[in-house]
Structure formats: structure tokens, C-alpha cells
Amino acid sequence: MPHNISVRNASVDDVDAIHALLVPFAETHIILPRTRDDLFQHLQEFLVALYDNELVGVVAVHIYGSNLAEIRSLVVRPDMQRHGIGRLLIEGCEKWAVQLGVARIFALTYVPDFFGKLGYPRVRRESLPHKVWTVCVHCAKFTDCDEIAVEKRLSDAPIEPMKILPIIEIQQP
Template sequence: MKKKKTRGKIREARVSDTHAIQEIINFYAKKGKMIPRSLSEVCENIRSYFLYEKGNEILGVCNLRVYWSDMGEVCSLAVKKKAFGRGIGSQLINKCIAEAKKVEIKKVFALTYEPDFFIKKGFVKVDKSDLPQKIWSDCIRCLKFPHCDEIALIKNLDEES
């Protein structure tokens, strides 16, 4: 039986959301599926987070990080387990892509354990060595470095109408 789409809304994060954002992200980080985020990291980047909210509950989060002049990263995509299969992750990705286009980012990338999800959104696999800024700013701090098992994907936004 297919779950029906959850009727909620996507909005920009507020400082009052920091604990909820961290809780959702770190739930998956404890399972080795994401990089953990401290409260200070979430606060410092609060303006780049988008949330999916239904009622007063945050069900999903995603971050659009501007990496360099033409590149952004879709990161920290997490949806509460009880809300899986309702299109929340797709809506958050779509919001990040729309925001990237607004600020004239040409490409967005992601590192993930769920490559098929991103491929359905038009991303293509690339070698992590194609993302040196990511490797030397973030990956180098990861416990799995240099044996990362995430898949790197990229989407060229210039190819979309």
C-alpha cells in the first residue's frame, strides 16, 4: 500500500528550529548515515536550511550550501522515519534546486548512501575527486576518510529549463 503524500509546507529554518534540525540529522548520524552536526554548526548555517513542516512538527530537513562561485551542495537531507515515502525528500531537494537557480548556482552535488533517489532527480554519478573543495574542507574531517563509501552525484542546472 502506497503512503499518501503528507500535506505540509516547506519553509526556511529559524533559529528556534536548531534543536529539531540537529535531532533529525544526528538520528541518522548515529547510524553512520550522515555527518553529525553540532548546535553551533546548525546555528551558523541556519539561513541555508529548509524544513518540511506539518502542523508544528518538523518532518524533514535539507541544506543548500554554496561551495564556490558556480557550485552548491545539497546536504543534510533527512526525513523522519515515520514520514518516509510521502515525497518529503523530493520536495526538499526541489526547493534546494530552485534556490540554487535563484542565486545563479550552475551545478549542485551531493554525497549520499541513496544514489538512486538523487538519480531520479536528474543527478549523475561522478568521482569524488571531481569535488576537491568538498574533500579538503569537509571529508578530511570525517572518521571514514579516506575510505568514504558515499556516492558522489552532480546535477547541472544549466541543462534545465
């Protein structure tokens, strides 16, 4: 029977499974730790990958004030790696970021070759704005960071301005 892999927005019902997936990678400092409360508060940033309805992958897209987004908390369950799920999650992030009008998306990572396969060249960490580093105080490697910055330009086309809804005239009774 063919198996079904899908990527969708996370829901509150996914939080425990997301947390369980992230914990071992946070404990080995591959990703930043995230509490359940933190996951609930930022749930709208998360996409999950499902394999036959079982949660096997997760990623978050954090939007900065300008046209820049960060890929965070990317994990595929170890027994499901190298089956294209990471690629699907990143493609989901990119589609979402484009819809939001974000022009550049980056990651700080120990797997630059994975990102390289998906069209993310390495960039100088100093090219990222200072605010990117504010979450790093929670990292055990804060003073000794050896992550590699990778970045992709999502579109060279000018970003369409947000469509403004027509003003509705309200008739006074």
C-alpha cells in the same frame, strides 16, 4: 482532514528539532555530525519540511565559491519517508540554488537511486573540486569513504549577472 506539507527556510526556533532529527543519522555515519552551534552558524543554508507544522525533514545547501553547491544534511523522519518529502526538499534546494545563480548542484550519498529519480546522475568523485573534501575530516569514514557522488546541472542557460542597484546620488546640503 487533508494534511499539509510545506517547505520553508529554517529559523532559530527550528534548531533543536533539526538537531534531534540529524543526530541518529550522524551516529550511524549516514550524514556528517552537526552541533547546535554549527547549525546556528549555518542556519541560512537550511530548509525544513513541515507536516501539519511539525518538523519532519531537513536539508542544507552549501554554496562553494564558484557556481557549485552541495546538498548536505538531508534527512526525512523515518516514519515520514516515501511520501514525497525528500523530493520536495531537493526541489526547494534547486529553486534556491537557481535564484542564487548556481549552475551545478551535487551530493555525496548512500542513496544514489533516490537522487537518480530526481535527475541526478552519478559522477566521478574526482570531478568535484578539492575544497569539497575539507569537511570530510570530521567524518569517521574519512580514510575509507564509500559515498557516491551525484550531480545535476540546474540550467544550461548562461547565468544572469547580478543586477546592480543604480547609484544613488547624494546631494550635499
